[in-house]
Amino acid sequence: MKRSTKSGEFAYQAVYRYLMELIVPMAPGSYSKLPSLRDLARRLEVSISTVQYAYSLLEHEGRVQSVPKSGYFARGADAGVPATGTEQLLQALQQAGAAQLMAPHGTHAMPSLEASLLGIERQLLRQYPRAGAQVHPYGELELRTALAARYTRSVHRCWNAEDVYLAVDLCSLFETLVTALELRGSAVLVATPCSWRLLGILRMAGLRVIELPLGDDGSLDLERFAGLLTRESVRLVMLSSQLNCPHGSLIPAAQHPAIAALLERHGAWLLENDLDAEYCFTRPSACLRDVVDPERLLVFSSLERTVGVEVPFAYLLARHARRALQRRFLARGFRLPPLRQQAVARLYAKGKVDLHLEHMRGRMRERVSHLYRQMQVHLGAQLQFQMPAGGASIWAQVRAPVDTRQLFQRLLDQGLVITPGELFSLQGQFARHLRLGWSCGQPGDLQQGLSLLSQALQRWE
Structure with missing residues (x-):
């Protein structure tokens, strides 16, 4: 296989x-x-x-x-x-993921760095033959050093290997983090729409999720933000470092100082979601982490998002609570393949990851731009949407009062997959929103799919 x-x-x-x-x-x-x-x-x-x-x-x-x-x-x-309605919807969506007209997981359709990764692993095996159990004992240190270097921007914004923690996946990372910082049962404020996988991970880790909807331009309602921080005793605030996915927007840089001031005033940690930062079509000059107190900053991401599914390892960057984090991560005893960690570190060092991401961003932008133009032609009167700042899909709001669950099932019966917006909220928000992506089949497939969607929407008008 x-x-x-x-x-x-x-x-x-x-x-x-x-x-x-x-x-x-x-x-x-x-x-x-x-x-x-x-x-x-x-x-x-x-x-x-x-x-x-x-x-x-x-x-x-x-x-x-x-x-x-x-x-x-x-x-x-x-x-x-x-199963609950949301679980049934998720199951149907996952089972339908192979549909060819429009697919729900746009970024996963991109190629990974598997071939380069395996090539470096073969080179390392030839260079350092196996010697019992001590094969590439410094793989983890090399990878943590590479990640620290990648996030270092200046002498004032620097990281080292001791600030980087590795886990087998995001679920394990959050379970360990919550235990180390004694956060179980605490409130986490999350900007939504947000990945249903992340929302589920937060809830499974024992956190109480409070949602703060993003504005159409990706901005936060700062007055509502301040009120939630006050009333709910929020200990964590999860915001995207750059690209809000699936929304496709950026938090305006002009809001960064006000957000940082509110976090400091209420003693809340910034849990910065860096999963989609590399998918911005034009990289912003600043991240939110550049202006917040580094002692109350946590940054997380997954190598799967940059290297591919062959490397699902998740990582956390944190300067504070080093003793508690180190003790808990050591207790979990994560066993990541040293050879693979070393190979990933070499991919970063050789610049292969940056070249790969540049190619991916180009393909994504070309694909989404084409989808956006076609949506303007076929769906401009029925959906409200804008060209995203990155990613591989478009977030849209249906103008008419539509039951998106019925719409999803009706289109699924015709071989077309859309993603209802309510999946990106634990509180049932975004019931009139959709996420649309294109699986890049034959040129006529997209037009056919958009025509089917337009016809289905007309029945509610």
Whole structure:
């Protein structure tokens, strides 16, 4: 099995589908041990990290449970306990992800650095032959040093390897962070719309999510922001470092000083989401982290977003609470492949990641610009939208009162996938919004898909 099948399916998606076929037929309430990472990787001819990523998705969805020293176990769905409406919508969306006209996960359609990564790994193996268990013992240090250097902007805004913490994925990163800083049960203020995966991770980590909707231009309602900080005793505020996804906007730089002042006044941490910063078409000159108190700053991201699904490792940058963070991350005992960490560090050092991201941004901008122009022609009277500042999709509001769940199902029956906006909120907001992306099939596919969407919307007018 290769990373991408003939149908365009990525390797982790194929592993996910294979595991789902094992889980779905299980009797309600029953338990079953699933194949180990190594056995499944050998059976399906994929990397262990690909299998691990598929398992992490299933674990996040609550379908699989990891038991230390025992492996992964699946539990049959309980009869008479239906999934919530949002969960059903998510399941339908994930199962329909292979639709060719318009796809929900635009950025995942981009190529990864897998070939370069594996090439460097082969070079390292030839350069440093295996010597028992001590293979590339400095891989983690090299990667942490590379990430620290990447975030260093000046002598006043510098990071070192001791400020960087690594985890196997975002779920594990947040669980460890919340435990280390004793944040379980605390309120986290999140600018929405926000990735449903991130919202789910925050809730699973034991945080109470409070939402603050973004303005059409990506700005924050500072008066409402201040009120929430006062009334809710917020300890964390999660804002994007640059690009707000899926909104496709930027927080205006003019608001940065006011945001920083409010955070300092209320003693709240800035939890800066750096997952999509590299997808801005034109890189902003400043980030919010440049003006906030560095002692109350946490920055997180995932290597999957820059290198590809073969490297799902997540990382955190923090200068404060170093002893508590180090103790908790060491206690978790994350075992990341040293060879892969060293290879990723070399990708950064050789400039391959920057070249790759530049190519990706160019392709994204070309694709989204074409989608935007076609939407103006086919949907300008029915949807309100604007050209995004980055990313691979367009956030749109339906002008007419539309049931987007019904719209989603009606279009799905015709082979067209859209993403209802309510998925990007835990509080049911954005019920009249959609996220649209283009999977870049045949040129006529896009026009056909937009025509189908236009016809479906006309029924509500």
